[in-house]
Amino acid sequence: MKNFKNILMASAIIFSFILLTDASAQGVITKYYSPNPGVEKAFKVKQEESLVPEYVLPDLLISDNGKTIENAEMWWKIKRPELLSWFENQMYGKTPLFSMAIKDFLKNPIVEVRAEKKDALGGKATRREVRLHFTSDKKGFFIDLLIYIPNNVKKAVPAFTMLNFKGNQATTNEPDVFICESWVTGRKDGTEIRNKSTEKSRGVSQDRWPFEMIIDRGYAVATACYHDIDPDYDDGFQNGIHPYFYKKGQTRPDGNEWGSIGAWAWGLSRIMDYLETEPRINSKQVAVAGHSRLGKTSLWAGAQDQRFAIVISNNSGCGGAALSKRVFGENLDIINYVRPHWFCGNFKYYSNNENALGLDQHALMALIAPRPLYVASAEKDLWADPKGEFLSAINADPVYKLLGTEGAGNALNNVTKKKGNLIYDVKMPELNNPIGSIIHYHIRTGVHAVTNYDWEQYLSFADKYFKK
Numbered sequence: 001m002k003n004f005k006n007i008l009m010a011s012a013i014i015f016s017f018i019l020l021t022d023a024s025a026q027g028v029i030t031k032y033y034s035p036n037p038g039v040e041k042a043f044k045v046k047q048e049e050s051l052v053p054e055y056v057l058p059d060l061l062i063s064d065n066g067k068t069i070e071n072a073e074m075w076w077k078i079k080r081p082e083l084l085s086w087f088e089n090q091m092y093g094k095t096p097l098f099s100m101a102i103k104d105f106l107k108n109p110i111v112e113v114r115a116e117k118k119d120a121l122g123g124k125a126t127r128r129e130v131r132l133h134f135t136s137d138k139k140g141f142f143i144d145l146l147i148y149i150p151n152n153v154k155k156a157v158p159a160f161t162m163l164n165f166k167g168n169q170a171t172t173n174e175p176d177v178f179i180c181e182s183w184v185t186g187r188k189d190g191t192e193i194r195n196k197s198t199e200k201s202r203g204v205s206q207d208r209w210p211f212e213m214i215i216d217r218g219y220a221v222a223t224a225c226y227h228d229i230d231p232d233y234d235d236g237f238q239n240g241i242h243p244y245f246y247k248k249g250q251t252r253p254d255g256n257e258w259g260s261i262g263a264w265a266w267g268l269s270r271i272m273d274y275l276e277t278e279p280r281i282n283s284k285q286v287a288v289a290g291h292s293r294l295g296k297t298s299l300w301a302g303a304q305d306q307r308f309a310i311v312i313s314n315n316s317g318c319g320g321a322a323l324s325k326r327v328f329g330e331n332l333d334i335i336n337y338v339r340p341h342w343f344c345g346n347f348k349y350y351s352n353n354e355n356a357l358g359l360d361q362h363a364l365m366a367l368i369a370p371r372p373l374y375v376a377s378a379e380k381d382l383w384a385d386p387k388g389e390f391l392s393a394i395n396a397d398p399v400y401k402l403l404g405t406e407g408a409g410n411a412l413n414n415v416t417k418k419k420g421n422l423i424y425d426v427k428m429p430e431l432n433n434p435i436g437s438i439i440h441y442h443i444r445t446g447v448h449a450v451t452n453y454d455w456e457q458y459l460s461f462a463d464k465y466f467k468k
């Protein structure tokens with residue numbers, strides 16, 4: 001038995017070696033994934049521009065039956081619903097309507113104010129912790145919100161909302177913030193034990209959450225842990241929000257119904273509902289932001305829910321801002337294999353089959369129009385395909401222009417290859433040099449992260465549109 005194991009291991013090593021050498025020869029990296037123990041699979045990842053295949057992007061100003069979209073009315077009546085329906089049916093899945101919910105699921109959750117601290121952040125802010133209960137017995141689904149609102153202001157302030165990865169307590173070093181009660185990922189560094197957050201997790205993500213800076217600039221900020229809405233692992237949609245929406249006899253979402261990104265985006269809309277009831281916040285000026293998988297989420301939330309006045313994608317990559325058809329960095333085969341629960345069942349069809357995509361992510365950007373859109377990349381984050389993110393953002397320009405805005409503005413000076421309405425190649429903007437107009441973009445130095453530099457840009461962008 002032992003011998004057999006050794007032989008197996010030796011052949012695995014030789015096999016990976018062959019893959020790796022073969023791979024580097026072609027400028028391809030091989031990555032191994034095993035979302036479940038024992039099912040490791042090798043994926044070839046292309047991270048070189050010369051390996052981007054020829055592809056065709058669908059024109060956002062031509063309707064499914066070939067009509068040219070000539071004005072705003074045609075956009076709102078014909079094209080926008082077509083695009084939204086594609087993302088609902090093929091990619092993120094449909095968000096169910098409340099009318100389908102089980103009897104006890106509340107459309108207007110019970111708001112439990114768990115704590116309010118009027119002198120948080122050294123007196124600069126009021127910190128409010130609120131639990132939104134969605135069942136009348138308060139024993140079922142809930143979302144725990146952490147909100148900071150600037151003190152000493154005369155009128156309602158604009159706000160940012162953004163989900164967090166590791167619980168509200170991880171976003172700050174203030175010692176009395178409630179610890180997240182939801183299932184968490186299972187890190188082995190003591191910040192979690194048996195998938196529950198520990199004291200040690202306080203403040204571990206605070207570098208991504210410069211609350212003082214945000215408050216000093218006059219903004220409120222609201223966050224919740226994404227695991228509250230749907231724990232981020234593939235359990236066949238038995239936990240989190242999904243089961244509350246099953247029809248009689250249903251045990252998992254249908255092929256065109258929401259996956260986890262859809263659920264998290266739904267959660268952002270529920271946070272928005274709450275912000276609409278908070279008089280200290282100007283709910284007409286709420287920017288939704290997100291990093292990485294939660295950037296995919298903020299884009300999808302912003303596309304569906306037009307109450308979000310600004311939409312920000314921070315390093316959202318594959319399935320977010322990046323064009324899928326470029327097959328650069330993370331691709332659909334990988335994301336569907338490693339994170340099968342993120343998208344709807346129908347999306348699996350596009351694994352290794354990007355040509356079959358009826359749309360690409362520039363259409364998601366266009367669903368944000370005419371609202372301000374900020375897409376940000378990081379130089380070392382090739383996995384997320386910075387160029388694909390930039391291309392996607394500026395390809396929404398014709399829609400933004402049709403709706404009477406400046407669209408991508410000076411970012412269009414970087415275009416090097418265009419076919420009709422569609423942009424296929426660009427000179428990348430200089431590092432740390434934001435460009436564009438109402439469609440805005442930057443690529444900063446460094447790795448996949450949310451930095452103070454990113455936040456500074458988002459705050460200035462919001463200043464511009466919220467006319468502060």
Ligand code: GCU
Nearest residue numbers: 291292293294316317318330
């Ligand atoms: C992985 C995944 C990405 C995702 C990222 C994150 O890297 O492949 O698609 O954006 O995790 O959310 O941190």
